[in-house]
């Protein structure tokens with residue numbers, strides 16, 4: 001997996017929430033659940049440090065689990081686009 | 084029948100080619116004259132009747148329609164020499180610097196261009212804009228030194244704003260520029276951000292100029308009969324004149340220099356015709372010296388077409404007047420002057436059931452108040468009741484007619500105060516027609532509108548359709564807005580005297596006779612039996628204020644909280660609180676504690692009102708608020724309440740002690756300065772010695788002011804009316820009072836003691852570099868005794884900062900708010916709790932991440948566990 005930086009893994013930083021690439025099947029389910037086309041999801045560039053760290057590629061959907069002051073945990077999905 | 088002449092399914096914004104300009108043109112304009120001696124439009128002049136008609140009675144020579152139905156038609160001017168379009172000067176600059184001056188190709192190697200082309204094709208397919216790629220191409224191509232296609236060296240190109248380009252030492256004429264742009268291939272144009280299917284680069288240099296129809300630039304005839312032309316026409320006259328001279332000079336083979344000059348002048352006129360506000364170009368003026376308002380000025384800015392006409396429309400069925408308070412009407416109501424009620428109307432459809440009623444309205448007509456202004460028959464014929472025989476019309480009406488009747492009590496109105504910064508700036512009120520000339524509103528709705536009565540004006544709008552009225556009633560009604568969605572607490576509630584009055588009534592020791600108690604209930608409009616008197620003495624019964632207040636509380640209400648006046652004692656004595664700050668409400672009875680800001684003040688964490696809205700609904704909450712405010716005012720009137728400057732009186736011994744404190748402070752400051760001068764001051768971590776000294780001095784002075792204030796506060800107890808207002812949260816603060824009674828304190832600008840003005844000092848009365856309390860703006864006087872002259876000046880310095888701050892802040896936050904609202908305006912929460920924009924794209928996967936509406940929850944939490952427990956086991 002493409003963690004490009006040898007010195008530091010940004011995933012370990014407190015301010016970086018958990019990013020995971022969804023398997024194709026789950027990604028399809030997410031699109032179905034929200035009844036959206038991929039482009040209607042919030043976007044993230046494949047060059048984004050967090051996306052690079054987990055090796056996300058164009059067309060993937062990333063699941064982000066954030067700490068939320070209101071809900072405790074909040075889940076968001078972002079569609080990976082090129083550049 | 085409605086005919087749809089053309090169906091629009093797509094729009095492109097593009098450039099007009101010279102050919103297209105000529106194609107849409109109905110005539111070439113060759114003369115700068117407008118009308119002949121008889122006042123008829125001159126053929127092929129700027130007012131040619133083929134360009135459309137504005138004079139009533141005349142027919143358009145192009146479409147045959149009369150003024151009003153003729154949309155107007157474009158003409159064109161053939162320019163003797165091409166000129167640059169100012170609006171595209173940047174595009175031209177980009178095209179020129181990215182391409183080779185000889186072969187016209189983009190100065191990047193072919194494979195790289197192919198690469199970019201591929202990327203753009205993808206983006207086009209995805210329906211996205213490719214500006215980003217185009218900019219990358221331009222940026223990298225313009226830094227290349229030698230053309231990779233033909234090997235030509237690049238010559239430095241300078242863009243002299245707004246329309247000139249200089250290559251090396253050569254100034255490029257618009258003709259040169261156009262020639263170069265023509266050489267750019269379609270494939271290359273795409274890479275430069277120009278879609279060749281829609282526009283060609285060379286079309287940014289004009290060879291023909293469209294002349295807008297006269298309907299766009301109508302001339303007006305003044306009362307004196309003199310014709311006055313539109314600014315655009317004036318500008319077009321200039322263009323044609325210069326164009327003519329230019330072409331004559333070219334024809335006669337005039338010297339190069341003269342032609343160049345005229346050409347440049349033509350460029351100037353065409354530039355200012357498009358935009359008369361380009362920097363670096365002197366604005367074109369009218370003969371009177373007024374700056375002409377040309378095309379860009381018509382669109383731009385606050386009064387422009389977009390912000391002024393498209394987003395800011397003027398409406399019918401609206402009224403505006405000064406507002407004034409009326410504590411006797413409900414928060415749901417609004418007092419409307421009769422004059423306005425007779426002007427604004429509501430359409431009523433006539434049925435068998437309201438026929439007689441409507442007939443009476445028609446008979447009364449537009450001048451006798453509950454009347455009607457107009458009626459429409461089912462076939463669409465309108466009758467103006469001002470001029471008709473109304474008795475006759477009253478007989479003709481039958482079911483199916485629509486009558487525009489005057490506003491009456493209970494009609495729904497939208498009430499608005501600018502700036503409309505949040506949802507509650509427009510709320511639906513019920514009309515109440517009153518004498519007078521102002522809109523009347525209940526004082527409790529001042530906070531959401533941010534209104535006061537120093538001359539504020541407000542607007543009213545009358546929803547016309549049944550749907551609009553129903554929507555306004557259900558969604559926009561004032562009582563539905565009591566809780567603000569911004570912080571989840573009441574934004575409509577008691578203010579000022581409402582709080583004082585409630586405190587006076589409910590504090591310990593308030594004893595009311597039967598007459599007094601009944602007087603209060605009558606003021607509220609509550610005609611019910613009194614409860615058992617709390618005290619019996621000498622055969623007469625006496626009621627406590629708490630008993631009377633409890634009569635307004637809903638049954639079953641249980642609450643326990645600390646009032647605003649609570650002193651936060653280290654160990655709370657609860658029910659035994661000496662100042663009665665521990666509030667206990669059981670089953671709608673106020674058992675302990677006083678009612679103050681903490682109970683029902685707007686914009687405050689108010690326990691009682693908040694609870695009632697959330698547990699009993701908005702109707703009961705509205706009734707509670709209407710009654711409580713009336714009761715409080717009546718109580719304040721009955722029990723007596725006043726304040727004056729003697730409320731800030733403190734005894735001489737207090738004054739002496741305050742003086743001592745301040746004297747000691749001055750001495751301590753001087754001591755600090757001595758230590759500093761001796762170089763013995765211990766610096767605080769991360770601070771210089773100077774900063775340390777400043778911080779220590781400020782600390783000493785602030786502490787002394789607080790101590791002085793504290794001494795004054797000892798003599799300002801809850802029997803003092805000014806203190807009652809401050810402590811209950813009705814108005815003012817203890818700081819305000821101690822500044823009046825004891826000491827005003829340090830004045831500051833940008834958080835620092837005053838030091839600017841003269842060399843090393845704020846005023847010439849001090850030595851340069853003097854650091855004492857007095858020299859740097861410490862005001863040891865109080866407002867009541869008055870400030871010394873120098874203190875007064877310092878105070879003005881500090882006060883000005885506040886004024887400047889608010890002015891700057893409102894301007895900045897206003898602009899920020901505009902941009903924020905523009906960005907968020909079409910977001911909405913869908914039924915699946917996601918937040919989406921106008922395209923259906925997801926912004927949040929769960930509204931607020933927890934899906935909770937703050938206006939309908941307790942402190943923003945989905946469930947209030949403590950409350951449920953308290954309710955279940957019975958508090």
Ligand SMILES: [Mg+2]
Nearest residue numbers: 535536537539
């Ligand atoms: Mg005002």
Ligand SMILES: [Zn+2]
Nearest residue numbers: 143145146153
């Ligand atoms: Zn016409």
Ligand SMILES: [Zn+2]
Nearest residue numbers: 183186230233
């Ligand atoms: Zn070349």
Ligand SMILES: [Zn+2]
Nearest residue numbers: 649650660664
């Ligand atoms: Zn207490």
